[in-house]
Amino acid sequence: MNLIVTFSKDLIFKFIRFGIVGISGIFVDFGTTWLLKEKVKIHKYVANSCGFLLATLTNYLLNRYWTFQSHDPKAFQQFGKFFAIALVGLIFNNLIIYFLNDKLKINFYLSKVFAIVAVSLWNFFANYIYTFAA
Known part of the structure; x- marks a missing residue:
């Protein structure tokens, strides 16, 4: 495992893709929450x-196949790592x-923006180094 990250x-490009996936995850998260809370009650x-949970699953799949282009056959274990990092990020x-x-x-919303930026950096580098390490 390479703990030193070289900026290449x-x-x-992976960071940009990770950000795009993250934005899609925001829509999945907020959309699902709104639908279940407001419409399904x-x-x-x-x-x-x-x-x-749904955003974490879709983010994992998009990051696995698009951002990091992982072909690791141990997808279930890889998802476990991704999910653990997401939970730490939520905390x-x-x-x-x-x-x-x-x-x-x-x-509150300005605080949330700061939190999203900080946690996005945590999520990207933790997944880059641990979850999707080659």
């Missing part, structure tokens, strides 16, 4: 969890929002 064109935390996200919004009184 390949890494930059499922409890907001259940709806939110379903949105998170980071909530902690950042809590600190910025609740403690420093920064606007």
Whole structure:
């Protein structure tokens, strides 16, 4: 496992693709949550969890085949790594929002933007080094 990340064109293209996949994940997450909460009338935390899980699954598949072009036959184990990193990212996200919004009184949505940027960097490099390492 190469722990030193060299900044190459390949890494930059992967980061851009990872960002595009992440944006699609936001739509999957918010769309699923809204649909389940507002239309199906499922409890907001259940709806939110379903949105998170579906976005994580679609993000994994898109990142596996498009961003990192992985052909690792151990897809289930690879998804487990991806999911674990996503859960750590979710914890980071909530902690950042809590600190910025609740403690420093920064606007919630501005706090969320900071959290998304920080967690996106965590998610990309953790997946690059651990989940999709060649």
